[in-house]
Amino acid sequence: GAGVSQSPSNKVTEKGKDVELRCDPISGHTALYWYRQSLGQGLEFLIYFQGNSAPDKSGLPSDRFSAERTGGSVSTLTIQRTQQEDSAVYLCASSLEAAVNSPLHFGNGTRLTVT
């Protein structure tokens, strides 16, 4: 069946530009997560959604980062005024619900390069 889909798979942008990253979760999954993977680093939690609401935004690195989810499905992560340190792979995951026994299913990620 269809997995978590992320687009674009690669994005190169100039410093200072805004970017939007999209995530299509598995159909029926109510929870959606964004993580960031930088070179040599582990996965850094950014934000998660239960339905359309985001109970935990604590991982967003700065106010340049925002995310929304509409219709309990697609989510968009927006980075404004990108900086070189924003370069990373942005991973999206979804799960049936935001519960500890509900495993995460990851997408292939969007590789963002800020020049």
Add this chain to the structure above:
Amino acid sequence: AQSVSQHNHHVILSEAASLELGCNYSYGGTVNLFWYVQYPGQHLQLLLKYFSGDPLVKGIKGFEAEFIKSKFSFNLRKPSVQWSDTAEYFCAVILTDSWGKLQFGAGTQVVVTP
């Protein structure tokens, strides 16, 4: 600060060798523990998980992990690796009162040579 530590960043071993990857966490509360694997060019996949009960859990592809509460550890093992086990392995922890916030270690790149 609460964290998840993986002891080795890079491991190289030959086929049929035994593998053990260390993972320690610093959370004081009740935790649930996971190992995820990312094969080259693929997305992250769940390898195994521990919630409660028998501290020795078995996952896919012959992997197992042991939860030792007194040592805050959740080490991953495989008695005999294959070339297809070449991948990056991530330990992850979630607090039972912090749904959704899975905390990952930095990962261990494992290379199995034929």
